[in-house]
């Protein structure tokens with residue numbers, strides 16, 4: 001799969017946390033693109049509208065001691081974001097591994 005046109009231009013990866021795991025994802029991109037970066041097949045072929053209408057891409061961010069649901073295709077990633085829950089349609093069971101893992 002050619003991914004060169006898939007992502008917004010970025011100079012660096014930023015660290016976020018997904019379900020307790022630290023991952024490196026491309027800045028300047030939506031959270032859904034970042035999830036796609038980590039799991040290219042499952043997100044690319046998932047049932048997503050990519051335009052804010054289906055809500056299949058909802059994720060919940062931890063903000064202080066609260067959780068806030070956001071639409072991943074409409075939310076730009078920011079360093080340090082903590083995703084604590086994912087909508088059922090988001091399948092990261094087969095991450096591409098090497099790209100996003102941070103140790």
Ligand code: FES
Pocket residue numbers: 032048049050051052053054055056057058071072073074
């Ligand atoms: S992919 Fe449909 S609302 Fe985000």
